[in-house]
Amino acid sequence: MLERLQYRMAEVVFRPFRVLSLSWKGGRAVSAKYTLAAWAVFLPTLGFGLWLGKGLSGDPFRLDTQPTTLTYIGLAFAGIWLFFTLYVALVAIALGLLNAFGKSTASE
Numbered sequence: 001m002l003e004r005l006q007y008r009m010a011e012v013v014f015r016p017f018r019v020l021s022l023s024w025k026g027g028r029a030v031s032a033k034y035t036l037a038a039w040a041v042f043l044p045t046l047g048f049g050l051w052l053g054k055g056l057s058g059d060p061f062r063l064d065t066q067p068t069t070l071t072y073i074g075l076a077f078a079g080i081w082l083f084f085t086l087y088v089a090l091v092a093i094a095l096g097l098l099n100a101f102g103k104s105t106a107s108e
Helices: 002-014 016-026 028-055 069-101
Strands: none
Touching (some): 002 016, 002 028, 002 069, 016 069
């Protein structure tokens, strides 16, 4: 079970169009599994962002000081994290909508 979840998590990150297509064709049963995988990727990423924010609130990252190389590296890292978090959040939202409003496979 854990291996399947990890495989779906990787698919959510690296094959989002395939996941959305499978969820659209497979109905709620397939969509629910990928929605769980998307949340399993998104929530730890969000938690890491809280930890990252605590680290970036130190003296090297204050806006009223002269920027250093460390500041630029930290801000670039935060930008990459933000992009990835928004990307996974959008996939999770799309999967949630497909799960909520998609076709039900119980009647087939």
